[in-house]
Amino acid sequence: MAQIPKVATARARRQHYRENLLIGFDALAELYYAYWGEFFHLAVFEPGDDPADLAAAYQRTHQRYLAAIGGAAARRILDVACGGGALSAWLADHTTAAVVGVDLSAGQLAHARRWVAGGRRPNLWFVQHDVMHLDDLVASQFQTPFDAAICLDAACYLPDRRAALRAIAARLRPGGRLLLVDWCRAERPTALQRELILEPLCRYWAIADLETAAGYRRSFAAAGLRIHRLDDLSDQVVPNWERGYQAALRALDEPIRLGELLRLAAGAVKHGGVVLQAAKDQFQVALLAKAAAESGILRYVSVLAERT
Numbered sequence: 593m594a595q596i597p598k599v600a601t602a603r604a605r606r607q608h609y610r611e612n613l614l615i616g617f618d619a620l621a622e623l624y625y626a627y628w629g630e631f632f633h634l635a636v637f638e639p640g641d642d643p644a645d646l647a648a649a650y651q652r653t654h655q656r657y658l659a660a661i662g663g664a665a666a667r668r669i670l671d672v673a674c675g676g677g678a679l680s681a682w683l684a685d686h687t688t689a690a691v692v693g694v695d696l697s698a699g700q701l702a703h704a705r706r707w708v709a710g711g712r713r714p715n716l717w718f719v720q721h722d723v724m725h726l727d728d729l730v731a732s733q734f735q736t737p738f739d740a741a742i743c744l745d746a747a748c749y750l751p752d753r754r755a756a757l758r759a760i761a762a763r764l765r766p767g768g769r770l771l772l773v774d775w776c777r778a779e780r781p782t783a784l785q786r787e788l789i790l791e792p793l794c795r796y797w798a799i800a801d802l803e804t805a806a807g808y809r810r811s812f813a814a815a816g817l818r819i820h821r822l823d824d825l826s827d828q829v830v831p832n833w834e835r836g837y838q839a840a841l842r843a844l845d846e847p848i849r850l851g852e853l854l855r856l857a858a859g860a861v862k863h864g865g866v867v868l869q870a871a872k873d874q875f876q877v878a879l880l881a882k883a884a885a886e887s888g889i890l891r892y893v894s895v896l897a898e899r900t
């Protein structure tokens with residue numbers, strides 16, 4: 593999205609986060625699912641895991657996340673910025689909890705609603721809403737506080753993470769848990785790493801800026817969330833970057849499929865020609881993300897906390 597003025601500076605990205613989300617996550621939704629897969633977060637690999645067995649890694653990752661938020665004790669779970677809803681559906685299938693997924697993107701939620709089509713999964717709901725304004729939600733699913741919330745690979749897009757954390761905390765019961773996993777940056781990247789890797793990456797992703805682990809420690813405390821553990825998972829997600837890179841190469845190698853072309857054209861009609869540029873930019877993103885991860889400046893951080 594480099595040519596789009598609404599992503600030119602961190603300030604513009606913060607100010608126009610909703611419009612940028614419409615392009616990145618609404619218009620390109622199906623493209624992401626075709627090339628990346630259903631889970632729009634990274635699989636965490638344990639030592640000895642087969643890096644090629646993605647399905648097994650995701651299964652273990654989700655089991656680990658569910659255990660972190662309390663396992664069977666979590667009777668009501670909020671999936672914050674749930675995207676296409678695959679994790680919400682996984683949680684609904686592996687618990688008897690009521691699971692509510694919230695996302696602002698209509699494109700992502702259209703995908704998510706397939707998980708509940710035909711009355712399947714009566715313990716799963718999806719609600720369209722801005723995470724920055726979780727306090728506005730009056731839907732029946734929000735009348736009772738949640739035992740747990742999970743937010744994967746999404747907080748980086750929020751224009752004011754501290755305010756969002758406060759809003760999420762307010763939806764939890766006292767003692768309720770939040771597991772947040774996010775792309776962060778290293779504490780002290782060099783000036784060139786900032787200029788040549790982090791800044792373009794943020795621009796392409798329409799992210800104002802990336803948090804640091806220390807920044808999260810401060811924001812969680814300010815939001816009334818006591819941290820149980822903070823883990824840097826970067827070394828355990830390495831196979832994902834290669835996967836993204838290979839998927840990007842494959843996308844260029846294949847003839848464009850008619851269905852994808854039509855979807856992009858529909859997106860362009862609705863949101864303007866920037867959609868086509870944004871789709872092409874995803875190739876640069878894959879290169880930059882791999883470089884950022886391999887140089888150690890992009891970190892994948894998990895924070896488990898409890899509402900005080």
Ligand SMILES: C[S@@+](CC[C@H](N)C(=O)[O-])C[C@H]1O[C@@H](n2cnc3c(N)ncnc32)[C@H](O)[C@@H]1O
Pocket residue numbers: 613617630631632633672673674675676677678679694695696697700721722723724743744745746749750
């Ligand atoms: C990379 S996807 C992750 C989706 C999901 N958590 C997963 O792991 O599969 C990021 C999601 O954050 C959502 N998002 C970003 N900003 C948001 C906001 N302000 N309110 C609600 N959703 C938002 C996007 O629409 C997108 O679906």
